[in-house]
Amino acid sequence: MPDLSALAALVFLSAHLAARADTDGPYAYTITDSHATVTNFDSAYSGERSITNPLGGFPVTRIGSSAFRYCFKLAKD
Numbered sequence: 840m841p842d843l844s845a846l847a848a849l850v851f852l853s854a855h856l857a858a859r860a861d862t863d864g865p866y867a868y869t870i871t872d873s874h875a876t877v878t879n880f881d882s883a884y885s886g887e888r889s890i891t892n893p894l895g896g897f898p899v900t901r902i903g904s905s906a907f908r909y910c911f912k913l914a915k916d
Contacts, residue, residue, distance in 0.1 A: 861895055868894045876901040885912035 859870045865881035865888070875894040890899050907913070 859895070863894050866894055868899070870895050870897050873897055874900040876903055877906045878903045879905075880907050880910050882909040882911070884910065885914075887914045 860878070861868060861870070865884045866877055867879035868875045868877050875897045877890065877894070877899060893899065
């Protein structure tokens with residue numbers, strides 16, 4: 840019978856190595872396969888904002904479906 844605890848540990852570890860979560864200013868993001876995904880944004884931020892710089896040293900290639908959900912104070916360009 841396979842060692843299920845070892846298998847569970849391996850699955851847990853591989854999931855955490857595949858995606859790394861971090862923050863940078865008002866952004867929360869994850870890094871997966873050398874690409875950044877914006878997962879959340881500080882809803883208290885107001886004004887204009889452009890996503891032009893890399894996050895965590897990686898280009899932003901995705902924005903999560905709920906990343907800007909409660910950001911009612913952002914200005915439109």
